[in-house]
Amino acid sequence: MPIHDQGYRHYAGQRARHGRAWWVIARAGVLERLRERRFLALLLFAWSPFVVRAVQAYLASTFPQASFLAPDVQTFRAFLDQQRVFVFFVTIYAGSGLIANDLRANALQLYLSRPITRVEYIAGKLLTLLIFLVAVTWLPAVLLVVLQVMFTGDTVFVTSHPYLIPAITLACALQVCVAACAMLAVSSLSRSRRFVAMLYAGIVLFTAAMDQALRLITGSRAWAWVSPQDTLAVLIDATFGMSTEPAVPVLVAVVLVAALIAVSIAVLARRVRAVEVVA
DSSP states (O other): OOOOOOSOOOOOSOOOOTTOHHHHHHHHHHHHHHTOHHHHHHHHHHTHHHHHHHHHHHHHHHOGGGGGGOOOHHHHHHHHHHTHHHHHHHHHHHHTTTTHHHHHTTHHHHHHTSSOOHHHHHHHHHHHHHHHHHHTTHHHHHHHHHHHHHHHTSSHHHHHOTTHHHHHHHHHHHHHHHHHHHHHHHHTTOSOHHHHHHHHHHHHHHHHHHHHHHHHHHOOGGGGGGOHHHHHHHHHHHHTTOOSSOSSOHHHHHHHHHHHHHHHHHHHHHHOOSSOOOO
16 A cells, blocks of 8 residues: 655645735625625615605706706705715614624634734724715715716716715715714624614714704704714715804814714724733
8 A cells, every 4th residue: 555745745725815804804794784685675775865866867857847856066965964864774784793793702802813903803894884884875976976967968067066076975984984983883892783783873862862952952053062973964064065154163073073983993992802801
């Protein structure tokens, strides 16, 4: 019976490049959500305002009697405001379990025991949520601009509003980044996906209700800083050049939003560890 040499052999397979684990994590997260019919139904429902706006643009460009439906800058600002409710639900559905599920299954230690850094892990989870949020904000808004050009057969609308697409991009980036960073930070605080969803919803709804109550009591709009959503609305209005008298100064709103993102990153840096530290 022949005896084969079992000595050292060079590896003949393909070597995976370092620094690309974030994309593997993001792709797995996106595919996992897309397998759920309820989430797909939510995404489709989130595009219903786009369908309504597209029909209005078509009617305005086809029938002179419907010219009052022609879109303008305020139309796109109102559209993004409509999408806030879908951003809220998509964030909760797609983001509440991103880190909480890994904590519950003790998978975080398994992730970080491999050649995957904390930055790559967080980036992959963040990209998972960003993809879905961009799909219900920036993508339909830009498609509305494209449809407007197609329906009218010229580029007058775009050339007369050259800042529109950059404003849409910046506004969506602010809206999406704040929601995604805050949700990831909250998701890292618990092992329960349901608790994370309730906690995030409670924070958003409570701060909004507190803002409205303080406005009614004091008669001042300056309490917008209490609610991250209202503070973000100040920045988005400024992006579209629509707010001449913002509820809070734009610089203050920038500082508050930057502080919220910084706190979220700090929470993630503390909570995402290979070994759980018990105080």
